[in-house]
Amino acid sequence: MNDLTQAERYLTEQIRQGSSDAWQQLVDRYQGRLLAFARSRAVNRTDAEDLVQETFLQFLKSLPTFREEASLETWLFMILRRRIVDLLRGKRVTVCTLQDGRPDDDSSGSGSSMQFAAPDPTASTYARRDERLDHERAALTQALAELVNALKESQDFRDLKIIEMLFFGQLRNKDIAPLVQLDEKNIALIKHRWLKQLRQRVADRLKNVDLSAIETDGAADSLLTEIWEEQRLSCPKRSTLGGYLLNTLDPPWHDYVDFHINQLGCRFCRANLEDLKSQSAAAPRVLVDRIMQSTVGFFRK
Ligand SMILES: [Zn+2]
Numbered sequence: 001m002n003d004l005t006q007a008e009r010y011l012t013e014q015i016r017q018g019s020s021d022a023w024q025q026l027v028d029r030y031q032g033r034l035l036a037f038a039r040s041r042a043v044n045r046t047d048a049e050d051l052v053q054e055t056f057l058q059f060l061k062s063l064p065t066f067r068e069e070a071s072l073e074t075w076l077f078m079i080l081r082r083r084i085v086d087l088l089r090g091k092r093v094t095v096c097t098l099q100d101g102r103p104d105d106d107s108s109g110s111g112s113s114m115q116f117a118a119p120d121p122t123a124s125t126y127a128r129r130d131e132r133l134d135h136e137r138a139a140l141t142q143a144l145a146e147l148v149n150a151l152k153e154s155q156d157f158r159d160l161k162i163i164e165m166l167f168f169g170q171l172r173n174k175d176i177a178p179l180v181q182l183d184e185k186n187i188a189l190i191k192h193r194w195l196k197q198l199r200q201r202v203a204d205r206l207k208n209v210d211l212s213a214i215e216t217d218g219a220a221d222s223l224l225t226e227i228w229e230e231q232r233l234s235c236p237k238r239s240t241l242g243g244y245l246l247n248t249l250d251p252p253w254h255d256y257v258d259f260h261i262n263q264l265g266c267r268f269c270r271a272n273l274e275d276l277k278s279q280s281a282a283a284p285r286v287l288v289d290r291i292m293q294s295t296v297g298f299f300r301k
Pocket residue numbers: 232234235236260266267268269270
């Protein structure tokens with residue numbers, strides 16, 4: 001789970017207190033991967049730079065309500081994705097390339113594609129919500145995170161890939177089956193098994209919570225997807241991506257990261273990887289300077 005690290009918490013605190021040095025650090029650190037993400041959505045360079053600049057502005061504006069549940073990177077990605085949805089006027093903005101080939105893929109913004117609309121991080125996803133719902137959601141998030149960690153620790157990458165495709169990629173059983181050389185029934189069984197585990201874990205934490213929503217094959221998955229995207233539960237850490245680039249990961253991990261990036265096609269991690277690859281190249285100062293200029297008002301009170 002990509003939650004806020006100690007260092008990020010410190011950086012955020014410094015920014016809240018008005019440190020423009022801390023802000024500069026944050027902009028330097030994240031602008032490359034954000035730009036790569038925007039560009040991956042076939043947004044031209046000028047628009048992509050505008051979106052990244054707006055993302056940083058929005059980040060500053062929303063800092064007072066930032067709940068520190070996700071990493072800064074994930075939070076910034078969410079704001080940016082929302083901006084891209086706005087720019088593309090409701091066109092589906094998928095987070096995994098594997099979703100793109102789905103037969104019911106349409107860009108009209110209607111029907112089943114609605115569930116792919118990016119959550120608005122400043123309205124519903126991150127802002128403070130109803131306390132009881134928060135509580136239930138937190139339990140579900142925790143349970144999901146535990147489940148993913150358990151799968152990683154036991155190196156059960158087959159099942160991790162499957163539930164990743166189910167909940168992160170929102171693929172259907174029949175689309176997943178050929179990708180892992182299993183039949184549809186096996187996928188259904190695996191899904192059933194992990195949902196049962198998930199319910200058990202949540203029930204251990206909370207009483208009287210109606211989890212019927214995650215038992216069916218449709219609506220529920222979008223809640224799990226929302227949480228998955230919000231927390232980027234299965235995304236490898238940046239250091240792991242670095243290891244992948246340098247070919248230093250253990251073979252099972254290498255295979256899994258390769259799947260996540262190339263088959264599932266997680267766009268967040270792809271953007272990260274691209275940024276890592278271009279780290280040695282000169283940083284695009286022009287964009288950084290623009291962002292710093294447009295946000296200077298926040299630090300000159
Ligand atoms: Zn990822």
